[in-house]
Amino acid sequence: xxxxxxxxxxxxxxxxxxxxxxxxxxxxxxxxxxxxxxxxxxxxxxxxxxxxxxxxxxxxxxxxxxxxxxxxxxxxxxxxxxxxxxxxxxxxxxxxxxxxxxxxxxxxxxxxxxxxxxxxxxxxxxxxxxxxxxxxxxxxxxxxxxxxxxxxxxxxxxxxxxxxxxxxxxxxxxxxxxxxxxxxxxxxxxxx
Amino acid sequence: xxxxxxxxxxxxxxxxxxxxxxxxxxxxxxxxxxxxxxxxxxxxxxxxxxxxxxxxxxxxxxxxxxxxxxxxxxxxxxxxxxxxxxxxxxxxxxxxxxxxxxxxxxxxxxxxxxxxxxxxxxxxxxxxxxxxxxxxxxxxxxxxxxxxxxxxxxxxxxxxxxxxxxxxxxxxxxxxxxxxxxxxxxxxxxxxxxxxxxxxxxxxxxxxxxxxxxxxxxxxxxxxxxxxxxxxxxxxxxxxxxxxxxxxxxxxxxxxxxxxxxxxxxxxxxxxxxxxxxxxxxxxxxxxxxxxxxxxxxxxxxxxxxxxxxxxxxxxxxxxxxxxxxxxxxxxxxxxxxxxxxxxxxxxxxxxxxxxxxxxxxxxxxxxxxxxxxxxxxxxxxxxxxxxxxxxxxxxxxxxxxxxxxxxxxxxxxxxxxxxxxxxxxxxxxxxxxxxxxxxxxxxxxxxxxxxxxxxxxxxxxxxxxxxxxxxxxxxxxxxxxxxxxxxxxxxxxxxxxxxxxxxxxxxxxxxxxxxxxxxxxxxxxxxxxxxxxxxxxxxxxxxxxxxxxxxxxxxxxxxxxxxxxxxxxxxxxxxxxxxxxxxxx
Ligand SMILES: Cc1ncc(C[n+]2csc(CCOP(=O)(O)OP(=O)(O)O)c2C)c(N)n1
Numbered sequence: 001x002x003x004x005x006x007x008x009x010x011x012x013x014x015x016x017x018x019x020x021x022x023x024x025x026x027x028x029x030x031x032x033x034x035x036x037x038x039x040x041x042x043x044x045x046x047x048x049x050x051x052x053x054x055x056x057x058x059x060x061x062x063x064x065x066x067x068x069x070x071x072x073x074x075x076x077x078x079x080x081x082x083x084x085x086x087x088x089x090x091x092x093x094x095x096x097x098x099x100x101x102x103x104x105x106x107x108x109x110x111x112x113x114x115x116x117x118x119x120x121x122x123x124x125x126x127x128x129x130x131x132x133x134x135x136x137x138x139x140x141x142x143x144x145x146x147x148x149x150x151x152x153x154x155x156x157x158x159x160x161x162x163x164x165x166x167x168x169x170x171x172x173x174x175x176x177x178x179x180x181x182x183x184x185x186x187x188x189x190x191x192x
Numbered sequence: 193x194x195x196x197x198x199x200x201x202x203x204x205x206x207x208x209x210x211x212x213x214x215x216x217x218x219x220x221x222x223x224x225x226x227x228x229x230x231x232x233x234x235x236x237x238x239x240x241x242x243x244x245x246x247x248x249x250x251x252x253x254x255x256x257x258x259x260x261x262x263x264x265x266x267x268x269x270x271x272x273x274x275x276x277x278x279x280x281x282x283x284x285x286x287x288x289x290x291x292x293x294x295x296x297x298x299x300x301x302x303x304x305x306x307x308x309x310x311x312x313x314x315x316x317x318x319x320x321x322x323x324x325x326x327x328x329x330x331x332x333x334x335x336x337x338x339x340x341x342x343x344x345x346x347x348x349x350x351x352x353x354x355x356x357x358x359x360x361x362x363x364x365x366x367x368x369x370x371x372x373x374x375x376x377x378x379x380x381x382x383x384x385x386x387x388x389x390x391x392x393x394x395x396x397x398x399x400x401x402x403x404x405x406x407x408x409x410x411x412x413x414x415x416x417x418x419x420x421x422x423x424x425x426x427x428x429x430x431x432x433x434x435x436x437x438x439x440x441x442x443x444x445x446x447x448x449x450x451x452x453x454x455x456x457x458x459x460x461x462x463x464x465x466x467x468x469x470x471x472x473x474x475x476x477x478x479x480x481x482x483x484x485x486x487x488x489x490x491x492x493x494x495x496x497x498x499x500x501x502x503x504x505x506x507x508x509x510x511x512x513x514x515x516x517x518x519x520x521x522x523x524x525x526x527x528x529x530x531x532x533x534x535x536x537x538x539x540x541x542x543x544x545x546x547x548x549x550x551x552x553x554x555x556x557x558x559x560x561x562x563x564x565x566x567x568x569x570x571x572x573x574x575x576x577x578x579x580x581x582x583x584x585x586x587x588x589x590x591x592x593x594x595x596x597x598x599x600x601x602x603x604x605x606x607x608x609x610x611x612x613x614x615x616x617x618x619x620x621x622x623x624x625x626x627x628x629x630x631x632x633x634x635x636x637x638x639x640x641x642x643x644x645x646x647x648x649x650x651x652x653x654x655x656x657x658x659x660x661x662x663x664x665x666x667x668x669x670x671x672x673x674x675x676x677x678x679x680x681x682x683x684x685x686x687x688x689x690x691x692x693x694x695x696x697x698x699x700x701x702x703x704x705x706x707x708x709x710x711x712x713x714x715x716x717x718x719x720x721x722x723x724x725x726x727x728x729x730x731x732x733x734x735x736x737x738x739x740x741x742x743x744x745x746x747x748x749x750x751x752x753x754x755x756x757x758x759x760x761x762x763x764x765x766x767x768x769x770x771x772x773x774x775x776x777x778x
Contacts, residue, residue: 010534011536012539019361020199020361023199023361024199027197027199027363032362032363033199033361033362033363034327034360034361034362035199035360035361035362036356036359036360036361037201037359037360037361038303038359039224039225039227039228039304039359039645040224040225040303040304040643040644040645043536044536044537044538044539044564044567045534045536045537045539045740046534046535046536046537047534058362059440059441059443059444060437060440060441060443060444060509060510061356061360061362061437061440062356062441062509062510063510064509064510064511064522065511065522065523066523077531077532077534078534080531081531081534099740100740100743100753101532101533101534101535102534102535102537102570102571102572102738102740103532103533103535103571104532104743105735105740105742105743105744106571106572106735106738106743106744107732107735107744107748108571109530109532109533110532111532112529112531112532118529141755
């Protein structure tokens with residue numbers, strides 16, 4: 001498995017935990033992995049991007065434009081912002097959620113209405129998931145990230161058992177049960 | 193094998209290394225991207241860790257521990273080293289008893305910083321050796337090695353990180369802790385740096401540096417800290433010199449090239465590099481920030497290229513390096529239409545918001561400082577007009593008063609966070625009162641160090657290990673500094689905020705307003721039911737508070753995102769028609 005994954009979202013959406021789980025999944029598969037995170041200022045509701053690289057040997061923790069096998073977007077506008085990173089023939093997984101950035105909230109800029117039309121110009125396969133719907137049904141909005149991972153694990157044909165072990169290794173004990181539910185729901189949504 | 197390893201942040205790996213090296217004392221003031229080092233090491237029971245009041249204090253705590261005979265760790269972001277420089281420069285003279293390692297995290301690209309300074313120059317001017325790891329495993333290994341170096345050469349040692357090392361995860365092998373202790377020995381000529389003694393120590397510093405500059409060309413502790421990788425034979429005519437995160441980019445951009453990877457960036461192994469350079473037609477130094485290595489090599493007569501190819505600004509990347517050295521142009525941007533920006537914003541329910549809304553409304557000049565409240569500079573609040581460094585707001589405002597007098601001062605306020613005030617604002621307040629200033633200061637007391645991820649500080653009454661301790665009383669401190677006009681207000685109450693500011697800017701002397709309420713992310717009990725808007729008149733005034741829970745619909749009316757809204761009711765106080773209410777009327 002040789003994978004560059006770009007996780008794009010809005011500060012506070014739990015992208016960091018998602019990247020850590022992917023890293024632990026790589027390890028359980030006996031592969032090298034690097035994850036590059038953003039902490040600090042940007043986490044206050046700004047755009048955040050995390051890079052996950054899985055290969056037999058990884059040097060740079062980052063990768064450039066057109067180098068991502070997968071873009072995992074936690075929000076539609078962020079999917080569009082990061083789409084330049086996708087490789088030809090790559091996969092873009094989008095959570096069907098809109099979070100208005102300040103310029104749009106103020107009416108100074110318009111939240112694009114044609115995001116999927118714009119995304120379709122990229123030579124990539126686009127999958128939509130209603131992770132926010134899953135999390136809302138589970139009554140825990142914080143599980144959006146794990147629902148996203150469940151969906152992705154199915155789309156990317158990851159080993160389900162190993163992936164669940166990676167989650168067990170990465171999340172706090174009291175949240176394990178609900179997170180595994182979110183994972184399962186995401187998985188089912190992709191396979192269903 | 194890989195199964196035994198742990199996927200760790202560079203910051204955590206540094207802490208793990210310090211732990212295994214037997215560090216007993218860890219002191220720091222938070223600062224991105226270094227904060228997680230001290231947060232992590234505080235989890236170990238064997239380590240006495242603390243959030244210090246500022247970086248100078250943390251360095252002095254570390255120095256004390258090292259003099260006493262226990263290994264110590266201090267960690268800071270690059271600008272923190274400016275604050276900590278004073279003790280460090282002289283501690284370089286005295287040397288130590290047990291090892292002291294100072295970790296400094298630079299931030300090329302300024303992800304979370306106010307400048308792009310290059311801390312390697314501190315190593316040079318303080319004559320302190322500096323190691324630079326290139327991944328998390330090296331972050332741990334080099335930290336452990338730094339303690340050996342520190343004790344062998346009788347000097348503090350720097351470990352330099354950059355954001356892409358500090359905040360990147362890679363695999364690390366975990367080991368066991370080894371305790372280290374030396375007896376405390378009094379030594380007046382070594383530790384009392386009056387001029388007569390310092391004159392004797394200065395030559396010792398020079399001698400130490402000469403010794404290390406020589407030794408680094410060979411094997412230190414049986415292994416070379418610097419690494420040479422010869423490229424595929426005859427594959428090219430260029431030799432590369434690099435270190436840290438840049439090494440990883442070079443490995444990908446130029447996989448077949450010969451590389452001299454510096455593990456120690458100060459002192460530089462000139463003799464080894466000279467020999468390496470002699471094998472190639474062209475030597476290129478690839479480094480972020482300043483031409484530190486490049487200029488040092490040139491000064492030694494080693495011809496090289498560097499910044500003429502890569503430039504001075506921001507971070508490097510695989511793409512930038514292959515463009516600079518191989519001439520491979522970046523692929524053109526495709527399909528990019530106008531994508532609205534998503535700048536960071538104050539959270540929904542942020543306790544800072546109301547103050548900035550009123551400052552904007554009153555059209556005051558706001559002398560700012562650093563923290564979450566710095567976001568008050570952005571639209572629609574637009575209520576911060578300068579920001580230099582931590583603690584600068586009060587003294588900047590005082591300087592403005594000194595320059596322009598009392599009338600100007602009545603249109604001017606200084607705004608500073610609680611952690612920042614304790615870090616370096618208190619001295620400025622004393623200075624202003626002492627020098628008969630006429631300024632208004634607002635302390636944004638959200639009971640935490642918000643920006644860097646909610647660390648405790650002396651005002652929270654809790655230590656880094658969450659143990660209860662004395663709570664610093666900010667009001668009493670201000671009064672003790674000589675402030676007579678002081679109000680403590682609730683920043684959620686806009687009328688109270690407005691009245692306090694109007695009253696205080698009119699008053700003579702130094703006035704302080706403490707806007708006190710715990711950060712909304714800290715105290716879940718402060719979250720209430722969301723508001724809702726009925727019969728919106730579309731005036732848009734409520735949007736002027738810049739709350740991410742409010743946005744305009746297509747028809748110009750305002751809608752509330754109930755999942756984000758914390759029910760702080762700040763927006764409700766701006767609504768002229770009183771139509772913003774709690775859903776359940778609670
Ligand atoms: C010398 C220095 N040390 C550390 C930092 C990193 N830093 C920026 S603001 C800040 C603290 C902010 O806390 P506070 O003043 O309480 O404001 P809040 O973020 O809670 O609003 C820190 C640690 C810095 N910029 N400069």
